[in-house]
Amino acid sequence: MTVLLEVDDLTVGFPTEDGLVQAVRGVSYQVSRGDSVGIVGESGSGKSVTSLAVMGLLPRNARVSGSVRFLGEELLGRSDEQMSKVRGSKIAMIFQDPLTSLNPVYTVGSQIAEAVRAHKDVTRQQAMKRAVDLLDVVGIPNPSLRVNSYPHEMSGGMRQRVVIAIAMANDPELIIADEPTTALDVTVQAQVLEALEAARKETGAALMLITHDLGVIAGHTDRVNVMYAGKLVETGTVDEIFYGPRMPYTLGLLGSLPRIDESGRPRLTPITGSPPSLLNLPAGCPFRPRCPKARDLCAEVEPELTPTADRRHLAACHFHSELASATAEEVFS
Amino acid sequence: MSDTAARPVTETFAVRERKQSELVFRRFLRHRAAVTSLLLFVLVVLFAYVGPLLWKYSYTDITDDLSRSPSLTHPFGTDLIGHDTMAQVMRGTQQSLKIALAIALIGTVLGALWGAIAGLYRGRLDFLMMRIVDIVLTLPTIAVAAAVAAQGVGGSQWWSIAVILGALTWPYVSRVVRGVVLSLREQEFIEAARALGAGNPRIILRHLLPNALGAIIVVATLTIATGILGEAALSFLGVGVQAPDTSLGLLVSINRDAVNTRPWLFYFPGLFIILIALTINFVGDGLRDAFDPKQTRVRQ
Amino acid sequence: MNPIISVRGLVKHFPVRSRGILRRQIGDVHAVCDVDFDIYPHETLGLVGESGCGKTTTGRLLLNLVPATxxxxxxQGRDIVPLSRAQMRPLRREMQIVFQDPYASLDPRMTVHEVIAEPLRIHGLYRRETVRDLLTTVGLDASHGNRYAHEFSGGQRQRIGVARALALRPKVLVLDEPVSALDVSIQAGVVNLLEDLQDELGLSYLFISHDLSVVRHIADRVAVMYLGRIVEIAPVEELFQRAAHPYTQALISAIPVPDPRKERSRRRIILAGDVPSPVDPPSGCRFRTRCPKFAGQLSEDERTKCAEEVPALTDHGEGHQTACHYAEALALI
Incomplete structure (x- = not known):
């Protein structure tokens, strides 16, 4: 399989008056053609900063190092102009707020048509017809009427589907969706996720899905990267992560979720404490203060991602072997 | 009691957050003009209030030196009957500052309450109250103040000038405070207070005004500058502070004929008026920037 | 057992005014329409629905924070709708509310001690010890009282909000999305706390949420709202296993489950279109414009009934009431 995106030792810091906020600390991962990769983490875990770094959308004062290669070409350090050629053509992006990616003064139809014409040598009429088709694919009712709407005339869910339609028109290799459904209601979320699946099927693009919602990750990705305190702490297939997590944080996260598919009232097992400050992180494992399994070693040495039972299932825990077949209740209460 | 409820949660804070006051202070320090102005203003205040304790002449003293230009014995010179101008400027600054502060106090308290009530109640009351504000705003302040003061209300005491000018400056404050309150009243903590059974007085005094404090401090500062100029204008017109007491405005007024012959008599008090008005305006600017959360964030 | 609160025929219209100085009333937002429900002692009634369905307004109405139309x-044997603010004051001791946003709901100018003391002071019950006890009850350190709310994390702030609501020893708590703003690992701790407090103090909860997973976990009975009306109300197991209203079915099917295998095999009911405007709701059944049953299964005559006749909540046994002419139980999980 061709490797599309290769992120290597990506580090992002933001200087503040109190010192450097280490938002991302040495993150490496790959996305291959056709992959569907989820990045999951709570607020402040660095999951969004990672994707912003990939797309070259970090604020100017950010300090970035490491390497981000797309089809072998280095993206870090490129000028805005060079980046915008990649963005939107080879890499499409979908953000939480679709209004940021839509131009308020043009109809959605002309915005989709413009994307179509950027890649194919077709007439305006043909491009408009394609726009109607694309709106139909993403599940917008009455697409032939809706092409003439302006973004503000549409609901949040519809706008998000228009963004997906534009992404499809560009025929991208990779779609990066950063919390694409967080602001939306569940039934609308279902519509948008369906549209996203349709877009993938039609274009064959790989998907990088960034979200805090483990349910969305479970249904729409093949591989999962779990982030905590700016680092990848576990990576594996979706089944490995959900059925056999080897990092206490992942286990705790799953244990603290109330489940719609469980009757009775099993007590939730919360993780005590809150994530560490990304300023002056103490030595050792960042999860140590909240980890019931922590020992002396954890306070001294920060664990690296190491292979567990499977070569491609990695966990950043010194004692990950002890977590094989452990449950959240056993560990956290 | 079960374990989660009983066990104190000792969480480490995710990102160190600062108190708002600390943030404001830091942002203020970054505003160089404001900090310099504050220092200058403090010097002026010291000059006016500590100066007379150290200086050998009092503003009522009549020396034997008549109409002297500035020298070591009389740094600001003397006037026709032998008053030491520096002692007079000290006293004048004292009086002017006192009046300006009183104007700011009256204007701010009245304006803040007025604005908070209008903003909280909304509807007809708000409409009525704000039209009154509009009317007062259209009055030519100095003309009206001069007319009222000329009636001899309060016997030309320093506080009567403060009351008159204070009664004309509060509309500015009330407009600002109303604007802040309109956005604050929609916040959940106000609704929470209502749900607890808090009445309107409590909501205004315990929640709205403390949260509008930043805006209030800023307008209050700017009101002091307006006050200094207002007092100067009234005294200049002869309806402000009366001799034998003195103020900066009065000094400028008495000595305006001497501007060519004995310029020190006119320019020193004039300089102090400008100095106070300017420094306070800069401090006000600095405070406004410091309280404005839309300013460059210190932390993320 | 007698209900502690009985709501009958509750209606709330917000006027829509024209712009300009005249501000004539040009319509009404039908936020809450003819809503009936009971809350029993020591019970949690979950109130679920998507944004704009009127669930938050219902919570405010219950506390008389907005006047009912x-x-x-x-x-307690008394109709509270006509009561004035002063007449409501003694009743505030019996009914309290916890808000969604743990940042906006605490006055930033007050120390935590002052925040929790406020209800006690208003009702003349203030004792320093009471505040300290409340802090310990919600799992915070009693010595934290002299700090400001912003020095605490989201989860801790929400505990402060709970302590404030408990200060007057109420019988009923309206919980308006109390955990929606919190990260999952923190959320579980607050959910557990609410469950413990209910057991200990015998509280009744109206738990308002858009998150059906949390509601399934905490509620005894669940009411589902759509566009201002309750469309289904049932004991929690009954609702999640035999949802009979097409909207409830779509809602449940749209919730992603954090279980990859289940997620892959689930049947999803995707609704078409968006929620209609509450200014001009559809005639008859308000859900018919998006109802998959209406669109796909019903005959012309049956549809006429949906468009003309407002379906009433009818009991199907076991306290399971559904407002649909053609209700049919369906297992979706």
Whole structure:
């Protein structure tokens, strides 16, 4: 399989008056053609900063190092102009707020048509017809009427589907969706996720899905990267992560979720404490203060991602072997 | 009691957050003009209030030196009957500052309450109250103040000038405070207070005004500058502070004929008026920037 | 057992005014329409629905924080709808509310001690010890009282909000999305706390949420709202296993489950279109414009009934009431 995106030792810091906020600390991962990769983490875990770094959308004062290669070409350090050629053509992006990616003064139809014409040598009429088709694919009712709407005339869910339609028109290799459904209601979320699946099927693009919602990750990705305190702490297939997590944080996260598919009232097992400050992180494992399994070693040495039972299932825990077949209740209460 | 409820949660804070006051202070320090102005203003205040304790002449003293230009014995010179101008400027600054502060106090308290009530109640009351504000705003302040003061209300005491000018400056404050309150009243903590059974007085005094404090401090500062100029204008017109007491405005007024012959008599008090008005305006600017959360964030 | 609160025929219309100085009333937002429900002692009634369905307004109405347009709210043998603010004050001791946003709901100018003391002071019950006890009850350190709310994390702030609501020893708590703003690992701790407090203090909860997973976990009975009306109300197991209203079915099917295998095999009911405007709701059944049953299964005559006749909540046994002419139980999980 061709490797599309290769992120290597990506580090992002933001200087503040109190010192450097280490938002991302040495993150490496790959996305291959056709992959569907989820990045999951709570607020402040660095999951969004990672994707912003990939797309070259970090604020100017950010300090970035490491390497981000797309089809072998280095993206870090490129000028805005060079980046915008990649963005939107080879890499499409979908953000939480679709209004940021839509131009308020043009109809959605002309915005989709413009994307179509950027890649194919077709007439305006043909491009408009394609726009109607694309709106139909993403599940917008009455697409032939809706092409003439302006973004503000549409609901949040519809706008998000228009963004997906534009992404499809560009025929991208990779779609990066950063919390694409967080602001939306569940039934609308279902519509948008369906549209996203349709877009993938039609274009064959790989998907990088960034979200805090483990349910969305479970249904729409093949591989999962779990982030905590700016680092990848576990990576594996979706089944490995959900059925056999080897990092206490992942286990705790799953244990603290109330489940719609469980009757009775099993007590939730919360993780005590809150994530560490990304300023002056103490030595050792960042999860140590909240980890019931922590020992002396954890306070001294920060664990690296190491292979567990499977070569491609990695966990950043010194004692990950002890977590094989452990449950959240056993560990956290 | 079960374990989660009983066990104190000792969480480490995710990102160190600062108190708002600390943030404001830091942002203020970054505003160089404001900090310099504050220092200058403090010097002026010291000059006016500590100066007379150290200086050998009092503003009522009549020396034997008549109409002297500035020298070591009389740094600001003397006037026709032998008053030491520096002692007079000290006293004048004292009086002017006192009046300006009183104007700011009256204007701010009245304006803040007025604005908070209008903003909280909304509807007809708000409409009525704000039209009154509009009317007062259209009055030519100095003309009206001069007319009222000329009636001899309060016997030309320093506080009567403060009351008159204070009664004309509060509309500015009330407009600002109303604007802040309109956005604050929609916040959940106000609704929470209502749900607890808090009445309107409590909501205004315990929640709205403390949260509008930043805006209030800023307008209050700017009101002091307006006050200094207002007092100067009234005294200049002869309806402000009366001799034998003195103020900066009065000094400028008495000595305006001497501007060519004995310029020190006119320019020193004039300089102090400008100095106070300017420094306070800069401090006000600095405070406004410091309280404005839309300013460059210190932390993320 | 007698209900502690009985709501009958509750209606709330917000006027829509024209722009300009005249501000004539040009319509009404039908936020809450003819809503009936009971809350029993020591019970949690979950109130779920998507944004704009009127669930938050219903919570505010229950506390008389916004005046009802019509209907009765019977609390301890007394209708509270006509009561003035002063007449409501003694009743505030019996009914309290916890808000969604743990940042906006605490006055930033007050120390935590002052925040929790406020209800006690208003009702003349203030004792320093009471505040300290409340802090310990919600799992915070009693010595934290002299700090400001912003020095605490989201989860801790929400505990402060709970302590404030408990200060007057109420019988009923309205919980308006109390955990929606929190990260999952923190959320579980607050959910557990709410469950413990209910057991200990015998509280009744109205738990308002858009998150059906949390509601399934915490509620005894669940009411589902759509566009201002309750469309289904049932004991929690009954609702999640035999949802009978097409909207409830779509809602449940749209919730992603954090279980990859289940997620892959689930049947999803995707609704078409968006929620209609509450200014001009559809005639008859308000859900018919998006109803998959209406669109796909019903005959012309049956549809006429949906468009003309407002479906009433009818009991199907076991306290399971559905407002659909063609209700049919369906297992979706």
């Amino acid at each position: 019509a209907g009765t709210i019977n609390f």
